[in-house]
Amino acid sequence: MEKKVKRKTWLKWLLGVLGVLVTVAVAALIFVNVYITKSKPVIEGQVAVAILDTDATVTRDEIGVPHIQADTDADLYRAQGYVQAQDRMFQMDLSRRQASGQLAEVIGADAVDTDKFFRTFSLRDAAEKSWEGYDAEAKQVLEWYTEGVNAYMEEAKENGDLSFEFALLGYEPTEWTTVDSLTIGKFMAYDLGGHWNTLAVRHWALNEFPEDKARELFIQYPENAPAILAANKQQSVKVAGEFDTSVIPPEFNGSNNWVVSGDKTASGKPLLADDPHLGLSTPSIWYQMHLESPKQNVSGVIFAGIPGIILGHNEEIAWGVTNVGPDVQDLYIETPNPENPTQFRYEGAWEQAEVRKEPIKVKDGETEDFEVLVTRHGPVVSNILYDKEQAGAVFSMQWTALEPTLELQAVLNFNKASNWEEFELALEDFQAPAQNFVFASTDGTIAYKANGRIPIRKSGDGQLPVPGDSADYGWEGYIPFDELPRSVNPEEGFIATANNEVIDNAYPYHITDFWAQPYRYERIAEVLEASDELTAQDMMDLQMDQKNLYAAEFLADMIATVRSKTDDYDEVLTMLEEWDQVDSKEQAAPLVFHKWIKQLPETLLAEEFPKDVFKMLDGKNHITDEMMRNAFAGKEGVWVTEYGGVEKWLVDSLETAVTEIEDEQGTDLADWNWGEQHQLTFPHPLASASPIFAEFLNPDPVPIGGSNITVQAAASTPEGNVDHGASWRFVADLADLSSAYHIVGPGLSGHLKSDYFHNQVDDWAEGDFHETEIIDDVEGSILILKAE
Numbered sequence: 001m002e003k004k005v006k007r008k009t010w011l012k013w014l015l016g017v018l019g020v021l022v023t024v025a026v027a028a029l030i031f032v033n034v035y036i037t038k039s040k041p042v043i044e045g046q047v048a049v050a051i052l053d054t055d056a057t058v059t060r061d062e063i064g065v066p067h068i069q070a071d072t073d074a075d076l077y078r079a080q081g082y083v084q085a086q087d088r089m090f091q092m093d094l095s096r097r098q099a100s101g102q103l104a105e106v107i108g109a110d111a112v113d114t115d116k117f118f119r120t121f122s123l124r125d126a127a128e129k130s131w132e133g134y135d136a137e138a139k140q141v142l143e144w145y146t147e148g149v150n151a152y153m154e155e156a157k158e159n160g161d162l163s164f165e166f167a168l169l170g171y172e173p174t175e176w177t178t179v180d181s182l183t184i185g186k187f188m189a190y191d192l193g194g195h196w197n198t199l200a201v202r203h204w205a206l207n208e209f210p211e212d213k214a215r216e217l218f219i220q221y222p223e224n225a226p227a228i229l230a231a232n233k234q235q236s237v238k239v240a241g242e243f244d245t246s247v248i249p250p251e252f253n254g255s256n257n258w259v260v261s262g263d264k265t266a267s268g269k270p271l272l273a274d275d276p277h278l279g280l281s282t283p284s285i286w287y288q289m290h291l292e293s294p295k296q297n298v299s300g301v302i303f304a305g306i307p308g309i310i311l312g313h314n315e316e317i318a319w320g321v322t323n324v325g326p327d328v329q330d331l332y333i334e335t336p337n338p339e340n341p342t343q344f345r346y347e348g349a350w351e352q353a354e355v356r357k358e359p360i361k362v363k364d365g366e367t368e369d370f371e372v373l374v375t376r377h378g379p380v381v382s383n384i385l386y387d388k389e390q391a392g393a394v395f396s397m398q399w400t401a402l403e404p405t406l407e408l409q410a411v412l413n414f415n416k417a418s419n420w421e422e423f424e425l426a427l428e429d430f431q432a433p434a435q436n437f438v439f440a441s442t443d444g445t446i447a448y449k450a451n452g453r454i455p456i457r458k459s460g461d462g463q464l465p466v467p468g469d470s471a472d473y474g475w476e477g478y479i480p481f482d483e484l485p486r487s488v489n490p491e492e493g494f495i496a497t498a499n500n501e502v503i504d505n506a507y508p509y510h511i512t513d514f515w516a517q518p519y520r521y522e523r524i525a526e527v528l529e530a531s532d533e534l535t536a537q538d539m540m541d542l543q544m545d546q547k548n549l550y551a552a553e554f555l556a557d558m559i560a561t562v563r564s565k566t567d568d569y570d571e572v573l574t575m576l577e578e579w580d581q582v583d584s585k586e587q588a589a590p591l592v593f594h595k596w597i598k599q600l601p602e603t604l605l606a607e608e609f610p611k612d613v614f615k616m617l618d619g620k621n622h623i624t625d626e627m628m629r630n631a632f633a634g635k636e637g638v639w640v641t642e643y644g645g646v647e648k649w650l651v652d653s654l655e656t657a658v659t660e661i662e663d664e665q666g667t668d669l670a671d672w673n674w675g676e677q678h679q680l681t682f683p684h685p686l687a688s689a690s691p692i693f694a695e696f697l698n699p700d701p702v703p704i705g706g707s708n709i710t711v712q713a714a715a716s717t718p719e720g721n722v723d724h725g726a727s728w729r730f731v732a733d734l735a736d737l738s739s740a741y742h743i744v745g746p747g748l749s750g751h752l753k754s755d756y757f758h759n760q761v762d763d764w765a766e767g768d769f770h771e772t773e774i775i776d777d778v779e780g781s782i783l784i785l786k787a788e
Contacts, residue, residue: 068291087304105362134406138408205217256277259440270444279723285303312730315737318740321437327455333395406431434454446489496521594674675705680702
């Protein structure tokens with residue numbers, strides 16, 4: 001009896017404790033929910049904004065696009081800054097901190113190496129120098145925009161309404177500056193910038209492999225530059241070390257764009273389409289907006305933290321871009337003075353480098369001293385490749401984006417241009433990164449220009465580091481603006497780019513040898529050539545096209561080669577032979593093909609490289625594609641021969657690919673499908689800190705088709721997370737520019753509780769575009785920003 005009473009007492013106590021815990025947990029959840037909801041952007045009613053001269057109206061349409069109307073450009077840009085900060089203040093702050101090398105100040109010691117990298121790359125320094133070159137009008141716009149951002153920040157701080165991420169990290173954002181906006185612009189130049197890491201790998205390869213093996217790792221071997229080859233062998237710079245390759249942008253931050261003349265459309269007016277390929281994240285890198293004042297009416301996207309509209313349309317023109325991807329980052333082999341490592345040899349004398357003090361503040365830690373050395377060519381980057389370096393040769397980097405450039409000035413003039421002549425004039429200020437612009441106007445003009453600063457070298461072609469101690473090397477200017485690749489109203493009736501080669505052998509200047517694989521461009525051209533009755537819907541459908549022309553080139557020879565060696569994979573190979581070569585999510589064949597093709601460089605090359613150097617090597621499949629082409633033509637190269645022949649290489653790679661698939665999806669081929677491995681994710685920057693954060697901040701993964709080489713760009717990590725692709729999809733019909741069609745995944749707001757946080761994830765996956773109007777009164781929630 002006593003035991004029964006004790007058991008009841010114990011049970012009652014336990015239930016009481018559980019009850020208290022549940023009550024506390026519920027209360028905590030309610031508090032967290034209320035706290036997070038408190039910072040949700042205000043999108044209806046009235047808000048007093050003292051900096052405005054007159055009231056501005058912000059109408060949010062059904063998918064959350066803010067349509068801002070103001071009586072003056074001053075209030076328009078102030079309102080733009082205010083509204084962007086409402087939705088994206090944390091993203092804006094994180095972006096300026098990353099680009100400036102100031103993350104450790106709010107994150108802690110784990111971010112110090114990243115800060116050192118970006119301090120060395122000198123993006124903020126370049127932004128500060130660029131400010132001086134802007135004209136008075138552009139500077140004024142930046143100042144108006146900055147006023148708007150700061151007006152929101154001050155209001156949010158006073159009311160305790162800053163978004164919850166700031167509370168999680170325990171800090172408040174500092175005042176926004178005009179240079180912050182320009183620094184974010186420089187970061188995009190970095191993201192689309194160049195191939196410095198590949199130059200470092202080639203230098204390493206020349207010193208580690210016999211020349212015939214090193215030769216096969218080049219897209220085009222620089223046989224006409226023996227002095228450069230000799231210099232790379234005579235002065236070896238350490239490359240293999242502890243370099244964090246996560247800071248290197250994806251090798252093809254590319255895009256698709258095309259423009260079609262009225263001769264090939266159902267309406268008789270041009271069509272334009274653009275889908276820039278960048279990282280897919282929560283929130284999106286893009287912020288879609290519509291800006292209207294008596295002087296402009298423009299709609300499209302911009303990076304959060306920057307005024308204006310960089311890509312989109314107004315009432316008379318539309319435009320879009322892809323990345324040219326030119327060689328604009330050169331490495332120089334510098335010789336430091338053994339007696340003074342801040343001096344470097346140049347033309348037989350020691351020349352003092354600039355020593356820039358860059359102390360790095362560390363949250364909950366001591367400030368870390370850091371210096372950036374800047375030679376006549378640019379910053380010394382070797383100290384971010386590895387921890388310690390003895391006095392000897394080091395790398396410095398020259399890069400177009402480190403010079404003063406005027407991209408924002410160009411953007412502001414795009415927004416108000418009304419024809420090709422005005423737009424091309426504005427293009428002259430868009431200097432870094434170099435972009436392929438396509439253009440269309442309501443007068444029927446279609447046009448293209450590869451734009452930006454592309455260097456002319458005294459010697460070499462940008463494929464290898466060059467001696468830094470001689471005046472025989474370096475840049476002697478840029479390709480003249482009037483001689484950049486250009487086309488207006490071509491006979492073909494369309495212009496398309498997909499990071500493919502945009503010049504032929506007759507072009508007198510070097511741009512790059514590292515073009516994207518041609519398959520996206522070829523598919524776009526194939527579709528556009530096939531019809532003279534094209535519509536906006538056809539353009540949207542083409543942006544979602546999953547035809548795999550990579551497989552069309554290689555797969556038959558790959559299958560035949562394996563069959564000549566073994567019968568072990570007959571069922572898999574038969575399935576591949578019967579495949580329609582469409583990367584649809586339901587099929588098994590895309591899964592096998594992509595696993596196999598991506599395994600080829602791993603099987604052939606990886607073991608002979610240090611891991612960090614191999615990760616730095618861009619264009620791995622470019623290299624092995626050419627090795628396959630040669631092998632299939634009976635000209636096996638050194639790498640393939642040493643491995644044991646093309647048959648062994650392909651069989652071993654297929655075996656690894658199939659084993660991985662079986663581990664992930666079982667041994668029954670009928671259960672395999674591409675969508676199980678290939679899933680759309682929009683990761684939030686805080687999601688990796690905790691599974692709980694990931695649950696709330698990341699959308700559920702969505703199985704999708706497409707791949708890195710289809711027009712529907714969807715590149716994935718080795719784990720199968722699709723985290724790179726069409727960051728914005730856009731189609732404009734010049735027959736009616738009162739509206740255009742857009743998708744911005746995962747949504748426009750950066751706030752967890754907003755209806756527009758993840759509302760476009762399924763739209764992105766399925767290709768469901770939204771029509772955004774710029775002429776008629778837009779229906780939606782209305783916020784009046786009241787002038788005081």
